[in-house]
Amino acid sequence: MTESRRALVLVDIQNEYFTGPLEIQYPPRDASLARILRVVDVAGEAGIPVAVVQHELPDGAPVFAGGSAGWELHPELEAALPADPARFSKNYASIFDGTGMADWLRENSIDTVTLVGFMTNNCIIGSAVGAEPLGFAVEVLSDATGAIHISNEAGSASAEQVHTTLMAVLNSNLAAVATTDAWAEAAATGTALQGSDLGSSAMQGRSEH
Numbered sequence: 001m002t003e004s005r006r007a008l009v010l011v012d013i014q015n016e017y018f019t020g021p022l023e024i025q026y027p028p029r030d031a032s033l034a035r036i037l038r039v040v041d042v043a044g045e046a047g048i049p050v051a052v053v054q055h056e057l058p059d060g061a062p063v064f065a066g067g068s069a070g071w072e073l074h075p076e077l078e079a080a081l082p083a084d085p086a087r088f089s090k091n092y093a094s095i096f097d098g099t100g101m102a103d104w105l106r107e108n109s110i111d112t113v114t115l116v117g118f119m120t121n122n123c124i125i126g127s128a129v130g131a132e133p134l135g136f137a138v139e140v141l142s143d144a145t146g147a148i149h150i151s152n153e154a155g156s157a158s159a160e161q162v163h164t165t166l167m168a169v170l171n172s173n174l175a176a177v178a179t180t181d182a183w184a185e186a187a188a189t190g191t192a193l194q195g196s197d198l199g200s201s202a203m204q205g206r207s208e209h
Contacts, residue, residue, distance in 0.1 A: 004192035006139065007110045008043040009051045009095060010036065010085075011117030011124060013077045016055075016063050016070040017146070024118055024146035025159035033074060035144035035180045036116050040080050046187045049108055051086040053095050055123070093126025102134050112137040112192065114183065115175075116144040120163050128174040138175035139193050141183055142167045172201035 013036060017024050024032060043050055056071060057064045064071050066089075072078075088099045095101050095113075105113065113136055115124055124145050128138045147163035150156065157165075171177035176195035178186070186193050 002192040002194075003190050004112045004137070004186070005110050005190075006112040006114050006187070007049045007051055007105060007108065008039060008114045008116070009053060009101075009127075010040070010077065011053050011095060011115055011127065012055045012119070013074050013117045014054055014064070014070065015072055015074060017118045018074060020063070020070065022063060022119070022148060025148050026163050027143055027146055029146055032118075032144055032146045033076060035141065037076060037080050039114075039116055039141065039144055039180055039183070040077070040082075042184045042187050044082055046190075048114075048187060049086070049110065050082055051088060051101065051104065052081065053088045053090055053099070053101075053117075056089045056091065090123075093123045094130035095123070095127040096130040096134060102136075105136060110136075112139060114139040114141065114187075116141050118146055120145045120147040120166050121150065125166055125170065125174075128170055132174060137192065138170075139183065140167070140170050140175045140177050141180050142177050143179050168201075171195045173198045 016022050018029055023029065054071065055064045056066045059065055086104055088101055090099050113131060115127055115138060124140060128140065131138045147159045149159045150162060167177050176193035178193050
């Protein structure tokens with residue numbers, strides 16, 4: 001089996017996603033949080049480096065204003081963190097844009113990032129896309145992430161539709177998607193998770209629809 005040198009990246013697990021208009025709807029945010037806390041424990045047991053990312057906007061912004069209550073990490077996550085995780089602040093969807101994340105990963109000889117946190121339809125998919133040209137493999141945990149209901153001039157979709165669709169999209173080319181249980185087994189042995197590929201996903205899709 002292929003070995004992996006992975007880092008756990010905790011993406012925007014901030015209070016904004018538990019209160020107010022950006023509340024995560026699917027999977028239920030409390031269930032996702034419980035899985036995230038488990039993942040942090042597993043990473044500690046396996047000696048996996050942990051990075052914490054927080055989205056930050058200028059003072060006065062309606063959400064994620066630096067230093068505001070909504071900007072802060074969820075208190076249960078803050079209490080569960082290792083003593084000295086790497087911390088990054090971002091202004092864009094991707095964890096890589098303007099953050100120094102790629103440099104930190106390379107300095108620690110990391111080839112794979114495990115993404116957990118919020119939200120599936122913005123920063124998780126944005127980070128997976130951003131990793132590809134930088135040469136990092138990506139893992140996304142389907143039960144430790146989450147999406148929101150969306151509706152605008154182009155259409156609407158429930159959080160469940162958004163999340164499940166994007167998990168299939170990610171696994172078809174951009175990431176290996178797995179549950180927390182499957183990831184925990186791989187993390188304990190240092191083995192890489194395997195996603196699908198675009199050709200296989202296309203052929204299977206044609207056979208089913």
